[in-house]
Amino acid sequence: xxxxxxxxxxxxxxYLEAIVRGHRSGLLTAADYxxxxxxxxxxxxxxxxxxxxxxxxxxxxxxxxxxxTIVEKCTLKLVDEYKHMLCQATEPLSTFLEYITYGHxxxxxxxxxxxxxxxxxxxxxxEKCHPLGMFDSIATLAVAQNMHELYRLxxxxxxxxxYFSECITSEDLDDMNIEIMRNTLYKAYLxxxxxxxxxxxxxxxxxxxxxxxxxxxxRAVNITINSIGTELTRDDRRKLYSNFGLLYPYGHEExxxxxxIDQCVCHYLFQAKEICRSPSASPSVIGSYAIPWExxxxxxx
Amino acid sequence: xxxxxxxxxxxxxxxxxxxxxARLVGATRGHALLKKKSDALTVQFRxxxxxxxxxxxxxxxxxxxxxxxxxxxxxxxxENIKHVVLESVKSASLRVRSRQENxxxxxxxxxxxxxxxxxxxxKADLTGLARGGQQIQACRAAHIKAIEVLVxxxxxxxxxxxxxxxxxxxxxxxxxxxNVVKPRLENTISYIRGELDELEREDFFxxxxxxxxxxxxIERQLQAAKQFAEEQFAEKVSxxxxxxxxxxxxxxxxxxxxxxxxxx
Numbered sequence: 219x220x221x222x223x224x225x226x227x228x229x230x231x232x233y234l235e236a237i238v239r240g241h242r243s244g245l246l247t248a249a250d251y252x253x254x255x256x257x258x259x260x261x262x263x264x265x266x267x268x269x270x271x272x273x274x275x276x277x278x279x280x281x282x283x284x285x286x287t288i289v290e291k292c293t294l295k296l297v298d299e300y301k302h303m304l305c306q307a308t309e310p311l312s313t314f315l316e317y318i319t320y321g322h323x324x325x326x327x328x329x330x331x332x333x334x335x336x337x338x339x340x341x342x343x344x345e346k347c348h349p350l351g352m353f354d355s356i357a358t359l360a361v362a363q364n365m366h367e368l369y370r371l372x373x374x375x376x377x378x379x380x381y382f383s384e385c386i387t388s389e390d391l392d393d394m395n396i397e398i399m400r401n402t403l404y405k406a407y408l409x410x411x412x413x414x415x416x417x418x419x420x421x422x423x424x425x426x427x428x429x430x431x432x433x434x435x436x437r438a439v440n441i442t443i444n445s446i447g448t449e450l451t452r453d454d455r456r457k458l459y460s461n462f463g464l465l466y467p468y469g470h471e472e473x474x475x476x477x478x479i480d481q482c483v484c485h486y487l488f489q490a491k492e493i494c495r496s497p498s499a500s501p502s503v504i505g506s507y508a509i510p511w512e513x514x515x516x517x518x519x
Numbered sequence: 520x521x522x523x524x525x526x527x528x529x530x531x532x533x534x535x536x537x538x539x540x541a542r543l544v545g546a547t548r549g550h551a552l553l554k555k556k557s558d559a560l561t562v563q564f565r566x567x568x569x570x571x572x573x574x575x576x577x578x579x580x581x582x583x584x585x586x587x588x589x590x591x592x593x594x595x596x597x598e599n600i601k602h603v604v605l606e607s608v609k610s611a612s613l614r615v616r617s618r619q620e621n622x623x624x625x626x627x628x629x630x631x632x633x634x635x636x637x638x639x640x641x642k643a644d645l646t647g648l649a650r651g652g653q654q655i656q657a658c659r660a661a662h663i664k665a666i667e668v669l670v671x672x673x674x675x676x677x678x679x680x681x682x683x684x685x686x687x688x689x690x691x692x693x694x695x696x697x698n699v700v701k702p703r704l705e706n707t708i709s710y711i712r713g714e715l716d717e718l719e720r721e722d723f724f725x726x727x728x729x730x731x732x733x734x735x736x737i738e739r740q741l742q743a744a745k746q747f748a749e750e751q752f753a754e755k756v757s758x759x760x761x762x763x764x765x766x767x768x769x770x771x772x773x774x775x776x777x778x779x780x781x782x783x
Contacts (some may be wrong), residue, residue, distance in 0.1 A: 399706065400648075
């Protein structure tokens with residue numbers, strides 16, 4: 219029943235859409251950033267931030283503020299808002315919101331596995347994990363010694379299970395493979411997310427495919443540039459590129475063969491700039507991701 | 520300091536004088552050498568001080584740059600990047616070792632950094648593969664530069680302290696030689712000379728006195744001999760005349776003496 223979705227939209231998504239619009243207006247503006255630039259001390263920053271939405275989170279902090287405290291509290295605000303929205307969401311929105319956290323979950327899993335390999339304390343590692351990526355059995359990651367155990371004991375119950383089928387080949391948790399494992403997982407996650415977004419169709423598919431395609435292309439170029447001069451072979455590089463996006467498939471062939479930054483950049487910078495210029499700033503679905511468009515442009519990093 | 524009147528307690532002999540003179544020569548030469556050493560050390564000290572000032576200024580700049588590079592890396596690769604990197608490290612690949620250097624006779628410690636090839640930091644090259652890789656490498660380079668500056672500053676400061684100690688000791692020795700040892704030796708030498716002169720004068724005096732005695736003795740003997748010779752002559756003359764002067768003389772003399780038999 220196309221065209222009549224607006225009739226039933228408010229039943230499922232009305233409240234959350236309102237919340238998201240509210241949050242969007244709470245984002246820091248250019249004027250706020252200018253003010254922050256003028257600050258001389260951390261107390262000035264706290265004062266400016268208390269006039270924004272971040273105020274309640276910072277006002278209880280004792281006076282000698284530390285930069286990490288400010289960052290923690292702001293992240294806490296993000297996490298609280300996200301959790302609130304997750305509670306209020308119904309299917310399929312709740313699955314969509316959960317997909318957003320899988321990226322952080324992958325990072326946390328990789329962090330704990332690396333830390334365990336080097337015999338660090340589990341509690342310390344847990345404190346360093348990103349709050350959006352926590353899941354219940356995360357502490358038991360520390361007992362795993364290789365991939366099979368890791369999968370069997372812990373990950374099979376988490377949403378990350380299907381992504382591991384790509385890495386489940388019997389490689390041990392070697393250090394080099396940690397980064398490759400992380401990127402392979404992320405690739406599988408992006409592809410899964412893409413497929414999920416195509417199912418509902420309509421606005422979701424349109425907007426999300428653009429965004430995810432851009433993310434996939436950005437990652438491909440980043441991986442290429444960052445792996446120039448390292449031990450990563452061309453085949454390995456090829457395996458880390460996602461199976462969708464503007465650069466798929468011919469662009470990936472070219473990228474895999476690149477040995478120099480200028481080669482990659484001049485061909486594909488043009489294409490990617492086209493995507494970013496398209497006006498897709500509507501907040502209805504993506505508000506909680508809270509990434510300003512300028513950050514997506516920082517792919518040269 | 521108990522003043523210039525100090526001298527060593529020695530027996531004032533000629534041998535001692537020679538010994539003291541040799542010691543004075545040694546002390547003078549040692550004083551000149553130590554003064555030269557102190558001057559050389561002071562020159563080194565000044566150059567190190569200048570280098571420390573400039574290195575400290577550049578260190579401030581470089582540390583600020585490396586902290587900012589860390590912030591950029593965090594921005595590009597996610598807040599977790601610090602923890603990710605820290606957890607994936609087994610042992611340090613950049614290490615510091617120390618060695619001794621000999622500057623103007625003083626052993627100064629020097630630190631230098633070197634990369635430990637066995638620590639395998641090639642694995643770290645893949646950090647931030649999908650985002651932030653370049654920033655992470657830039658941050659790494661900035662911190663390596665910061666470490667270089669810090670190591671150099673550490674060397675300079677330890678050399679500074681050691682040189683300071685050495686200069687103090689050398690100056691102490693120079694002053695001691697100049698103000699205590701040499702005056703003492705000079706006083707001892709002059710004392711010995713004085714004593715020797717006095718002994719010589721005594722000897723001279725004694726000699727002269729004895730000479731005087733001997734001369735008088737000889738004169739007296741000469742006088743006595745002359746008188747005796749005169750008396751002998753007179754006796755001879757009187758004997759010729761029939762009287763003994765000596766006996767007449769004796770009678771007169773005897774008459775002047777109290778005789779019991781004579782009652783006037």
